Amino acid sequence: MSSSQPSSSPSAPIAESPDGAGAAPAALTSRAPHVPADRLVAEMVPPPRFQGARFDTYLPDxxxxxxxxxxxxxxxxxxxxxxxxxxxxxxxxxxxxxxxxxxxxxxxxxxxxxxxxxxxxxxxxxxxxxxxxxxxxxxxxxxxxxxxxxxxxxxxxxxxxxxxxxxxxxxxxxxxxxxxxxxxxxxxxxxxxxxxxxxxxxxxxxxxxxxxxxxxxxxxxxxxxxxxxxxxxxEDYRHRGLPEAPAPYDNETVTRTAYHTPGASLDDFPSLLTHLSKVHPSRYGAMCDGIRAVCLTDVQAVPDQSTALRLVVLADRLYDREVPVVTSGKAFDELFSDEMLRGGYRKKYFRAISRLTALARDAGPLVTGA
Missing domain, CATH: 3.40.50.300 (P-loop containing nucleotide triphosphate hydrolases)
Structure with missing residues (x-):
């Protein structure tokens, strides 16, 4: 199977690394992978999260x-x-x-x-x-x-x-x-x-x-x-009987978690949104290759529908790959405007909120262990 190689470019500035931190984390904003056609065909299988999915592991309500x-x-x-x-x-x-x-x-x-x-x-x-x-x-x-x-x-x-x-x-x-x-x-x-x-x-x-x-x-x-x-x-099974997702952390906590988590990425959220506009959504999965956790500072409401739809695709690819997400700034239920959540794409936005919330819950042990 062919592999893709992310390109290198400067990433957005991030808070200073904490004392005693490990190696500098990766940056999604430095990745713009090329995905060969043979890889596209070879990877047409259920994503990692669903590799073990079977009818007898589905839990009907x-x-x-x-x-x-x-x-x-x-x-x-x-x-x-x-x-x-x-x-x-x-x-x-x-x-x-x-x-x-x-x-x-x-x-x-x-x-x-x-x-x-x-x-x-x-x-x-x-x-x-x-x-x-x-x-x-x-x-x-x-x-x-x-x-x-x-x-x-x-x-x-x-x-x-x-x-x-x-x-x-x-x-x-x-x-x-x-x-x-x-x-x-x-x-x-x-x-x-x-x-x-x-x-x-x-x-x-x-x-x-x-x-x-x-x-x-x-x-x-x-x-x-x-x-x-x-x-x-x-109803959404991801939150059936589970506690609420953790509130966003401060920048220092997100940065410390990124430096203390092997394979983590660390990006400024507005810069990541800009970068997503330069990479075809079909490549977002390859962009996340090798990433074990995504850490984002300064999460804000997305500014427009095109940006929001790109973020939905990234959320889907992170969820497929079971990549936990640690953030500072706004909570995930504040990502999309009321107008977006009432519009024709609202199902996509609610799915993204649901999946990102689940990934934030998964990230809890990373934060406490950092």
Whole structure:
């Protein structure tokens, strides 16, 4: 597998290092990695947080029968994914054309943040009886970036021999990318690839719920018959019965934690937001390679929607990689304005707040041990 090398550039000034501190921490603002195409393909697997995800490790809320139903439906879907009709991504010249599969060839998971959609999607990937190179898992952003890196036809050839493609956080906010991926999925279904996706709804338009499935199916017009919408209700499991996240620390505490935590990064939050605008969101995961904790000083409310959406992607990649976050400044529930939290992207923002809060809670032992 190819590796990416972060570029070097000066990072924003940070509070002075504490006395007796260890080696200077890394800075995310000094990283702008190039991600080779072969790495994009090889890394289309569930992220570290979900490597151990299985249907039997999903804990349904007993008050939400739709969660238990989702496990049953997805288990049957995994069992029903048939054998491949291609070898090494290429169809045999004289192979008998496989019979058309019975029932939907895709499932669409619709629900609020924190109900375990990604856990279920990763569980489906693990439960499908196919070698890792014959099934793919990635976010919508990662899939569009793959098309950009390989080209449309080569992406069809690369993924066309797969048994399953799982798409997390399917986007509906970029019509161009949505049409591109819709065309790609049409070609993959023709090749016999089973599909699964989680929702990324725009609840500000028509309200969360049935709209997500209806809008998704409308965007991929010709694929509507191949998908079974599966609604998953419930509350955010990340905070079910857990204590509140710690309040932000002072700059000195954040800096001391960064210097005393091997593999930590230390950045000034406004400078990090500026840096994110210079790196494609598909590279944010590579930007976090080797980072064991993220320490941020002077956290402020994000100034505009474009910046906020980039921060959401970074929060997702940190959460996927289980990277704890230590901050000073504003609390995470003050990151986004009331207008943003009422708008069409509010589901993304609430998910980011939820995930960052969980990562802040994870960081507690790092702070006390520094």
């Amino acid at each position: 007993p008050k939400q029968p739709s969660q238990t139903e989702a496990v049953t439906v997805l288990g049957a879907f995994a069992a029903g994914i048939g054998g491949a009709s291609a070898v090494g991504g290429r169809r045999r010249w004289f192979a008998k054309k496989p019979a058309a599969p019975k029932g939907p060839r895709g499932v669409y998971l619709d629900g609020g943040y924190g109900v375990g959609k990604t856990h279920l999607l990763a569980s489906l990937w693990h439960a499908t009886d196919a070698p890792p190179e014959r099934k793919a898992f990635g976010t919508f952003v990662e899939l569009t970036n793959l098309v950009g890196a390989l080209g449309f036809q080569e992406t069809v050839r690369t993924l066309g021999g797969h048994r399953l493609l799982c798409i997390d956080e399917f986007e509906l906010d970029d019509p161009g990318d949505t049409v591109l991926v819709s065309s790609l999925l049409s070609r993959l279904v023709e090749s016999g690839v089973a599909l699964a996706a989680t929702s990324n709804t725009l609840p500000g338009k028509l309200g969360e719920g049935r709209f997500a499935a209806a809008d998704f199916l409308r965007e991929i017009q010709g694929l509507s018959a191949h998908f079974r919408p599966l609604r998953i209700d419930g």
